[in-house]
Amino acid sequence: MRLSTNAIHKGLHFADPTYGSVAPPIYPTSTFVFPTAKEGALRFAGKSKGMIYSRFTNPTVSALEMKLAAMEEAEMCIVTSSGMSAITLALLHNLKAGDSIVSHKVIYGGAYELIANILPRYGIKVHLIDFKNIQEIEKHIDKTTKVLYFESPSNPLLEVLDIKKITALAKKHHILSVFDNTFAPPPAQEPLKLGVDIIVYSLTKYHNGHSDIIGGAVVGSTKLLQLMYCHSFIFFGLTMSPFTAYLVSRGLATLNLRLPHQSASALTIAKFLEKHPKIARVYYPGLASHPQRALVRKQMNYNGGILAFELKGGYKAGEKMVNNVKLIHLAVSLGAVESLIEHPASMTHSELSPEQRKQSNIGEGLIRLSVGIEDVKDLIEDLTQALKKI
Ligand SMILES: Cc1ncc(COP(=O)(O)O)c(C=O)c1O
Secondary structure: OOHHHHHHHOOOOOOOOOOOOOOOOOOOOOEOOOOOHHHHHHHHOOOOOOOOEOOOOOHHHHHHHHHHHHHOOOOEEEEEOOHHHHHHHHHHHHOOOOOEEEEEOOOOHHHHHHHHHHHHHHOOEEEEEOOOOHHHHHHOOOOOEEEEEEEOOOOOOOOOOOHHHHHHHHHHOOOEEEEEOOOOOOOOOOHHHHOOOEEEEEOOOOOOOOOOOOOEEEEEOHHHHHHHHHHHHHHHOOOOOHHHHHHHHHHHOOHHHHHHHHHHHHHHHHHHHHOOOOEEEEEOOOOOOOOOHHHHHHHOOOOOOEEEEEEOOHHHHHHHHHHHOOOOEEOOOOOOOOOEEEOOOOOOOOOOOHHHHHHOOOOOOEEEEEOOOOOHHHHHHHHHHHHHOO
16 A cells, blocks of 8 residues: 555554444553463463553554554554654664764754763764765774764755765665654655665654654664564663554644645745845755755655745844744744744754854754645745744
8 A cells, every 4th residue: 555545544453343433442551461371471472462561562552653664665663752762762772882873963953962972971982974975974984883873854954965875885884874754754755765774753743743742763674673672672661652652643644645735835935935035045955046956856755844044134033033923833843733933043053052053054043944734825924924023
């Protein structure tokens, strides 16, 4: 089956045998009855598919895992309690003291914190470099390198990395590639087809899409994920609750409608902003002015719903802009049905000094906008009136 069908139907083989409800039941149980001691023993030995305990797995969670795996045409998925726990699982399972990781330096702030400041405490060597330069990546690879970590498009400037070239390099050196695809889940981008070994997600964003849960996932082959599940996931205790899994499953049903709609609206808004006199620059992968437009066309099916723009008036103009939107929510996060706006210099990237922001090209008047599914005319009217106040 194809993406939309899998998003709706996959994983529902257990559908309510008692009443035949169309909506899948939620199983809010911590533990499961073994009909006999022998069956209990078989489940512990992995010889029976019956459930044991909800930290290991649960029917509602497992249905979500099947949907996500099918949507990526992957063999396996492990759903986790947050995007950060998915990243933690993928990295800590594959790294140990004495190993090293080479990571792109422009990644989600939480992942940066984990890689730059926490992994070294466990004896793991870290190189944070610019993955736009493939030779630079190769220079940092040695016998201890176990993981290449990156994401594309990047936050907040929507820079794009050449996923195929980076994964080819990982394969050449027998290193795992771990890729955060939160900004562009299918149908927007299909990293496994571009050679990625392990995808990590914050399901909090596009997958769920309704700003009402925190969740994450790791997707890849059984060979890579089965031991990750048995040896790490269960003992790190990264489980998602069945209530959360139910909500993500419900959100997934419309992902293939939401993302193309959000991409189309984001392009309309980006084109509008590009012409506005108070705006110095717009960053959006769908614009002809995007510096890597040719690469975007090659590796993305949709451009996504996130864009950024630099106001000519700097920090003060940034504050004014986000204080004056009326329809769009002033909030971090992204990928939701409602549009969300934020000012990186005072919010998501405020931990960086003004010099560090300058080095990363994050201007003081930069605004990040996650476009929802509202009528695009209403969004443009809201942006227009807020821009007038600057
Ligand atoms: C690209 C990306 N990856 C991972 C995360 C972490 O996800 P969560 O907040 O669900 O832990 C975020 C959160 O904003 C993100 O933007």
